[in-house]
Amino acid sequence: MWEELGTSLGITSPDAVEQMRSLESGAYINDWSPEYVEEQKKFYEEVGSVIGESAELPSTLPAATFTRDYAPATAATSGTGS
Secondary structure, eight states, rough: OHHHHHHTTOOOHHHHHHHHHHGGGGOOOOOOOHHHHHHHHHHHHHHHHHOOSSSSSSSOOTSSSOOOOOOOOHHHHOOOOO
């Protein structure tokens, strides 16, 4: 994944790709447990109640916004996502 991402950004040096991975990998969510998904839905509702109607925030959350369809097998089987 990181090599493909690096290539798409014009990064071809293996050392640079590794540096990008080490700096960016913590930004990706890897816990898609049912509890985490529920918390994301609650957070969305809370943000909406504070912000109100906005072009940046739809008034209703599309049903498939937070889904476990693409959760890693470990998350799907253990519920921990790790």
